[in-house]
Amino acid sequence: MAAPKISKVEWSDVVPAPIVLVSGPEEFFADRASQRIRELLRDANAELEVHDIDAASYGAGELFTIASPSLFAEPRLIRVAGVDKCSDAFIEDAKRYVAAPAEDTTLVLRHSSGQRGKALLDAVRKVPGAIEVACPELKKDQERLAFAQAEFRRLGARATPGAVRMLAAAYSSGSVTELAGACAQLVADVGAEITEEQVNRATEGRVEASGFKVADAAIAGKRADALVLLRQALLGGTSPIPILAVINMKLRGMARVFGARGSSGQLAKQFGMAPWMVDRALKDIRGWREEDLARAIDLAAETEWNLKGGSRDPEYAIERFVSFVAMRGRGG
Incomplete structure (x- = not known):
């Protein structure tokens, strides 16, 4: 037996x-x-x-x-x-x-x-x-997003999809304990309805939050805005590594849905993503060619190497990457 x-x-x-x-x-x-x-x-x-x-x-x-x-x-x-x-x-x-x-x-x-x-x-x-x-580590972006959503539900609160995404990005390199604490603090401070604006105010001092703003501008194709935000973040003492991490998170989501067919719910089930994450990735992917997206993901790996000692000018490396993404891979 x-x-x-x-x-x-x-x-x-x-x-x-x-x-x-x-x-x-x-x-x-x-x-x-x-x-x-x-x-x-x-x-x-x-x-x-x-x-x-x-x-x-x-x-x-x-x-x-x-x-x-x-x-x-x-x-x-x-x-x-x-x-x-x-x-x-x-x-x-x-x-x-x-x-x-x-x-x-x-x-x-x-x-x-x-x-x-x-x-x-x-x-x-x-x-x-x-x-x-x-008790596994939460290594994937989707796992941290799901955890934050579950924490808000456990606390009897509702957060907009954008608010959850912004909070998870703000604590993308932090511990699960920090992320859970941030959820609890938000609910204690603002109540049971959590919006992006409230998360933005609460995470303004986090380096990952700065990276989130740079990433949003770059993915939206706003090259000038992205480079200005990047420069402000770097001058404020933000490390370029979490900025790269947030942009790379977005690129990976875009790559997963590129060319996929089906409803948001179907694709969410197929890729293990929340439906709103699929919708955002499908929106972000507009204007991209498959080969340029592949080049951007390759450049992300090269940029990470440069930021971790492979280059004498890491700021140039992150600026080049942000510019490349903002131009949807057509800039070099």
Whole structure:
């Protein structure tokens, strides 16, 4: 008989279970999963005991001492950090424990990455009733946009598509924690209806926000405006790298929809994009030839290399790229 497959859930859907494996590098999601489990357990029983273990410095027998029944049999939450750096003693004890978990006890194992403790993870994933919460990094632009949209919904707010796009661009190089904090701060400051103008005011000091303005002008074909905005951003101390990143994000979206046929909803499903993102990319692509778009994407890679030490004049490199994009690839 095949071993049971562990149930995998999002952090927002996790519920207490005898064994909960929180895996993946994104600490923000891991923290939220752990917090949600604790809140649910405490809501069910205010006498909940919470214990924290560092797997890296773990001593033999510690887990069983904590999990042993107390006089009043209060429910327990045992949170184990650093399973990816755990001691040999922890691996041995944890493998024994997951084979026969204690009653009224929830064991949360945090493993961020790497092969250390793999045998334990394999054992956990075969435990009936165990749950795994995957915490991947949000590397793609669409993932950060979807996250920001979900945060506003969680906070009971509505943001226009442009506002979400602008906020995600403003924090494109920041952490997920920063992006979530920005969503919460906006709702606290302006209420449940978020517009582009409000996001623009809130993110005016961010270097990525400056890049967003340059990118909008360049993609719209407003070469003079784009170069002026670029110069202002550079004089204000903005690094050219996030500016390049925002423009490149737009170019990649345009490349995905170039020549595609179907409704916004159909294309959104095909490419894993929101319908409004498809509409924006289709609008931006007007006036571009396929070969020029390909050249712009190639030039973006070359420009990134120049900005990261390949050129003695990085400002010229970003100016050349912005000009090339604003002229829709016809300028060189």
